[in-house]
Amino acid sequence: MLIKLLLLLLLPSVVLCLDAFNDDVLGLIVFKAGLRDPESKLVSWNESDDSPCKWDGVKCDLITNRVTELTLDGFSLSGQISRGLLRLQQLQKISLANNNLSGSVNPEFAHLWSLHSIDLSGNNLSGSIPTSCLNNSVNLSSNRISGKLPEKIWSLNGLESLDLSDNMLEGHIPPGFGEMYSLKVISLGRNAFSGLLPEDIGSCPQLQSVNFGQNSFSGVIPESLQKLNKCTSVSLNGNLLSGEVPNWFGHMQSLESLDLSANRFFGRIPFTLGNMRSLKELNLSSNGIQGGLPQSLMNCDNLLAVDVSLNRLKGKMPNWIFELGLQKLSLSGNKFKGSIEFPPTNAPSYQSLQILDLSSNQLSGVIDLSYNTLNGSIPSEIGGALALRELRLEGNRLTGHIPPQIKNCLSLTALVLSENNLTGPIPPTIAKLTNLEIADFSHNNFSGNLPKELTDLSHLAVFNISNNNLEGELPSGGFFDTIPVTSVYGNPSLCGSVVNESCPSSPS
Ligand SMILES: *[C@@H]1O[C@H](CO)[C@@H](O)[C@H](O)[C@H]1NC(C)=O
Ligand SMILES: *[C@@H]1O[C@H](CO)[C@@H](O)[C@H](O)[C@H]1NC(C)=O
Ligand SMILES: *[C@@H]1O[C@H](CO)[C@@H](O)[C@H](O)[C@H]1NC(C)=O
Ligand SMILES: *[C@@H]1O[C@H](CO)[C@@H](O)[C@H](O)[C@H]1NC(C)=O
Ligand SMILES: *[C@@H]1O[C@H](CO)[C@@H](O)[C@H](O)[C@H]1NC(C)=O
Ligand SMILES: *[C@@H]1O[C@H](CO)[C@@H](O)[C@H](O)[C@H]1NC(C)=O
Ligand SMILES: *[C@@H]1O[C@H](CO)[C@@H](O)[C@H](O)[C@H]1NC(C)=O
Ligand SMILES: *[C@@H]1O[C@H](CO)[C@@H](O)[C@H](O)[C@H]1NC(C)=O
Ligand SMILES: *[C@@H]1O[C@H](CO)[C@@H](O)[C@H](O)[C@H]1NC(C)=O
Ligand SMILES: *[C@@H]1O[C@H](CO)[C@@H](O)[C@H](O)[C@H]1NC(C)=O
Ligand SMILES: *[C@@H]1O[C@H](CO)[C@@H](O)[C@H](O)[C@H]1NC(C)=O
Numbered sequence: 001m002l003i004k005l006l007l008l009l010l011l012p013s014v015v016l017c018l019d020a021f022n023d024d025v026l027g028l029i030v031f032k033a034g035l036r037d038p039e040s041k042l043v044s045w046n047e048s049d050d051s052p053c054k055w056d057g058v059k060c061d062l063i064t065n066r067v068t069e070l071t072l073d074g075f076s077l078s079g080q081i082s083r084g085l086l087r088l089q090q091l092q093k094i095s096l097a098n099n100n101l102s103g104s105v106n107p108e109f110a111h112l113w114s115l116h117s118i119d120l121s122g123n124n125l126s127g128s129i130p131t132s133c134l135n136n137s138v139n140l141s142s143n144r145i146s147g148k149l150p151e152k153i154w155s156l157n158g159l160e161s162l163d164l165s166d167n168m169l170e171g172h173i174p175p176g177f178g179e180m181y182s183l184k185v186i187s188l189g190r191n192a193f194s195g196l197l198p199e200d201i202g203s204c205p206q207l208q209s210v211n212f213g214q215n216s217f218s219g220v221i222p223e224s225l226q227k228l229n230k231c232t233s234v235s236l237n238g239n240l241l242s243g244e245v246p247n248w249f250g251h252m253q254s255l256e257s258l259d260l261s262a263n264r265f266f267g268r269i270p271f272t273l274g275n276m277r278s279l280k281e282l283n284l285s286s287n288g289i290q291g292g293l294p295q296s297l298m299n300c301d302n303l304l305a306v307d308v309s310l311n312r313l314k315g316k317m318p319n320w321i322f323e324l325g326l327q328k329l330s331l332s333g334n335k336f337k338g339s340i341e342f343p344p345t346n347a348p349s350y351q352s353l354q355i356l357d358l359s360s361n362q363l364s365g366v367i368d369l370s371y372n373t374l375n376g377s378i379p380s381e382i383g384g385a386l387a388l389r390e391l392r393l394e395g396n397r398l399t400g401h402i403p404p405q406i407k408n409c410l411s412l413t414a415l416v417l418s419e420n421n422l423t424g425p426i427p428p429t430i431a432k433l434t435n436l437e438i439a440d441f442s443h444n445n446f447s448g449n450l451p452k453e454l455t456d457l458s459h460l461a462v463f464n465i466s467n468n469n470l471e472g473e474l475p476s477g478g479f480f481d482t483i484p485v486t487s488v489y490g491n492p493s494l495c496g497s498v499v500n501e502s503c504p505s506s507p508s
Contacts, residue, residue: 022050022052023088023089024051024052024060024066024067024087024088025049025050025052026084026087027067027084027085027087027088028045028052028055028058028067028084028087028088029045029047029084030082030083030087031081031082031084031085032045032084033082033084034079034080034081034084035077035078035101036077036078036079037075037076037077039075039076041056041057042055042072042075043056051065052067053065053067057070057071057072057075058070059071061090064090066088066089066090067088067090067091068090068091068092068093068114069091069092069093069094069095070085070088070091070094070095070096072095072096072099073095073096073098073119074097074098074099075099076099076100077096077099077100077101078099078100078102079101080101080102080103081096081101081103081105081106083106083108085106085112086106086108086109086111086112088112089112089113089114090114091112091114091115092116093115093116094115094117094118094119094120095117095118095119096119096120097119097120097121097122097123097139098121098122098123099122099123100123100124101120101123101124102124102125102126103125103126104125104127104130105120105125105127105129105130105145106130107130109130115135116135116136116137116158117136117137118137118138118139118140119137119138120139120140120143121139121140121141121142121163122141122142122143123142123143124143124144125143125144126143126144126145126146127145127147128146128147128148128150129145129149129150129153129164129169135159136158136159136160136161137159137160137161138159138162138163139161139163140163140164140167141163141164141165141166141187142165142166142167143166143167144167144168145167145168145169146167146168146169147169147170147171148170148171148172149169149171149173149174150174151174152174153174154174154175154176154177154179154180155176155179157179157180157182157183158182159180159182159183160182160183160185161183161184161185162183162186162187163186163187164187164188164191165187165188165189165190166189166190166191167190167191168191169191169193170191170192170194171193171194171195172194172195172196173188173193173195173197173198175198177198177200177201177203177204178198178199178200178202178203178204179203180204181204181206182206183204183206183207184206184207184208185207185208185209186207186209186210187209187211188211188212188215189211189213189214189215189235190213190214190215191214191215192215192216193212193215193217194215194216194217194218195217195218195219196217196218196219196222197217197219197221197236197241198222199222200222200224201224201228202222202223202225202226202228203224204228205227205228205229205230206230207228207230208230208231208232208233209231209232209233210225210228210231210233210234210236211233211235212235212236212239213235213236213237213238213259214237214238215239216239216240217236217239217240217241218239218240219243220243221236221241221243221246221260223246223248225252226246226248226251226252228252229252229253231252231254231255232255232256232278233256234252234255234257234259235257236259236260236263237259237261237262237283238261238263239262239263240263240264241260241263241265242263242264243265243266243267244265244268244270245260245265245270245273245284245289246270247270247272248272249270249272249273249276250270250272250273250274250275250276251275252276253276253277253278254278255276255278255279256278256281256302257279257281258279258281258283259281259283260283260284260287261283261285261286261307262285262286262287263286263287264287264288265284265287265288265289266287266288266290267289267291268289268291268292268294269289269291269292269293269294270294271294271296272296273294273296273297273300274294274295274296274297274298274299275296275299276300277300277301277302278302279300279302279303280302280303280304281303281305282297282300282303282305282306282307282308283307284307284311285307285308285309285310285330286309286310286311287310287311288311288312289308289313290311290312290313290314291313291314291315292313292314292315292316292318293315293318293321293331295318297321297324298320298323298324303324304326304327304328305326305327305328306324306326306330307329307330308330308331308334309330309331309332309333309334310332310333310334311334312335313331313334313336314334314335314337315336315337316336316338317331317336317337317338317361318331318336329357329358330357330358331357331358331361332357332358332361332381332384333361335362336358336361336362337361337362357379357381361384362387367385367388367390367391367392367393371395371396374393374396374397375396375397375398375399376400377398377399377400377401377403378393378398378400378402378403378406378417378422379403380403380404381405382403382406383403383405383406383409384408386408386409386410386411387411388409388411389411389413389414390412390413390414391409391412391414391415391416392414392416393417393420394417394418394419394420395419396419396420397420397421398417398421398422399421399422400423400424401422401423401424401425402417402422402424402426402427402430404427404429406427406429406430407427407429407430407432407433409433410432410433410434411435412433412436413435413436413437413438414437414438414439415430415433415436415438415439416438416439416440417440417444418441418442418464419444420443420444421444421445422441422444422445423444423445423446424446424447424448425446425447425448425449426441426446426448426450426451426454426465426470428451428453430451430457431451431454431456431457433457434456434457434458434459435459436457436459437459437462438461438462439457439460439462439464440464441464441465441468442465442466442467442468442487442490443468444467445469447468447469447470447471448470448471449470449471449472450470450472450473450474450475451475452475454475454480455475455476455477455478455479455480456478457478460478460479462487463479463480463483463487464486464487465488465491466486466487466488466489466490466491467489467490467491468490468491469492469493470491471491471493471494472493472494472495472503473494473495473496473503474488474494474495474496474498474499476496480498485499
């Protein structure tokens with residue numbers, strides 16, 4: 001076998017003619033010899049075997065017994081992809097994703113005529129894009145591939161899926177993109193591409209997913225995009241694109257996800273977006289968009305996430321949006337005014353809400369999300385709600401600490417956090433909320449001492465800390481001289497006259 005191997009390594013074209021050998025075994029053994037396999041994932045690859053068909057990661061055609069698929073995802077392999085693989089003349093699918101392979105992609109892969117799916121994503125491959133092996137489905141995402149796209153890249157119009165995202169590619173998109181009749185998925189995201197988006201993109205009738213995000217593309221969104229009536233996802237985020245958000249997005253009835261965030265779009269949000277009946281996610285964050293949020297969005301029955309944060313939107317707080325049953329809503333960093341009015345507490349319409357960010361607006365009023373299933377912690381962004389009068393979050397599954405930023409909510413009169421799983425201390429900065437009338441922290445797991453400063457709260461009518469893990473002496477003075485015992489019980493280590501527990505070391 002060793003001799004055969006040497007032959008193969010030294011004289012590959014000769015070996016091709018010696019059909020007594022199983023090319024596939026030899027090819028794979030040579031491939032293995034070029035790799036480091038620290039977790040011994042390829043231990044079943046025994047060069048004495050007649051056939052590789054039972055080796056881990058190898059699949060053969062049942063009739064010809066030739067290798068058709070090689071799947072070694074996440075095998076912790078490092079080293080280079082050797083020429084050995086060129087022996088696998090019936091190989092259709094190769095997936096070496098999420099290893100630590102280095103070196104460049106061998107353009108001779110093109111000689112494997114059956115090969116139609118290549119996934120080398122998540123490695124450490126460098127060099128430039130090998131045009132000739134781009135057929136059908138190619139995934140080279142998350143490597144260190146650099147340079148420009150080859151001028152002829154679009155001449156291989158059998159390509160259905162091309163993912164080159166998260167590499168170090170640069171330059172313009174070469175002309176001829178519109179010839180990609182079969183293309184369904186294109187992702188060039190997270191590279192350093194520049195120039196205009198392809199004008200003829202609308203000529204690729206099969207396109208379902210378009211990702212040009214996180215590059216330096218400039219100019220406007222090509223009008224032909226609206227012709228992509230099978231398209232479900234468009235991501236153009238994080239570029240230098242400008243112009244108004246086009247009205248015609250309303251024609252894109254299949255679109256489920258539209259991400260135009262972090263660009264230079266201006267003008268108003270077109271009311272035609274309300275025609276996008278499939279839309280689930282809309283992200284227009286971080287642009288220069290003005291005007292209001294069009295109420296036509298109420299027609300988008302499938303919407304789950306809306307992010308219009310960091311724009312120049314204004315007008316009355318669009319309370320209608322809570323009726324959409326969103327999971328994520330961010331209106332932060334705009335100039336919305338007025339009060340927040342949620343539908344009745346038990347309405348199903350916002351039971352699904354996971355993320356709500358209304359910070360940095362000019363809002364006032366009440367946030368009442370009590371008795372939902374909110375989990376996670378209270379976001380520090382709450383500190384942006386300067387005009388908030390009531391924050392009611394009782395009866396959820398909140399964890400973590402009270403964010404110190406709460407001290408900025410100077411308009412708060414009611415802070416109701418009972419029946420959650422909050423921990424940590426009652427922060428002394430609560431004492432800065434001088435308008436506070438109702439503070440209910442009961443049924444959590446707050447611990448530590450109660451800050452003396454709390455006695456400064458002169459409007460306090462309810463201060464309920466029952467059923468926590470607080471300790472030490474109750475503050476004395478002001479409201480605390482007459483605090484009802486039901487407001488403090490259930491804290492085994494609390495002391496003071498109210499709980500009939502003298503404090504050991506305190507000068508009382
Ligand atoms: C490879 O196969 C031969 C013959 O079946 C066997 O003697 C040998 O132990 C195997 N090697 C490994 C590493 O399993
Ligand atoms: C990845 O490969 C490089 C060189 O090939 C090596 O230096 C490095 O230790 C490898 N990393 C892991 C996690 O195997
Ligand atoms: C390419 O591979 C990455 C990581 O392995 C994966 O997340 C991505 O979905 C793949 N792209 C396509 C178009 O399948
Ligand atoms: C990728 O390869 C370079 C050398 O080519 C090496 O310095 C780097 O550590 C590798 N990255 C990983 C994640 O192994
Ligand atoms: C591309 O793949 C198709 C089948 O999927 C095949 O017919 C065609 O020959 C391939 N083209 C190249 C250049 O490899
Ligand atoms: C919207 O896009 C911004 C910036 O690209 C990102 O930070 C944010 O997480 C996105 N919002 C949602 C809801 O995905
Ligand atoms: C909140 O709950 C959901 C669903 O139960 C879960 O997937 C998510 O990880 C939770 N988030 C946190 C921060 O605990
Ligand atoms: C609080 O956490 C404890 C244990 O981590 C859990 O048993 C309990 O159900 C939680 N309570 C609430 C209201 O989520
Ligand atoms: C409350 O927190 C303490 C630690 O501070 C922990 O030991 C205890 O299990 C927690 N109780 C509940 C019910 O989560
Ligand atoms: C404090 O909260 C507990 C538990 O939620 C409740 O039983 C008690 O009546 C409350 N005390 C006052 C004075 O509101
Ligand atoms: C404390 O003592 C007073 C009088 O002795 C009694 O009325 C009150 O119920 C006691 N409170 C507690 C919490 O035991």
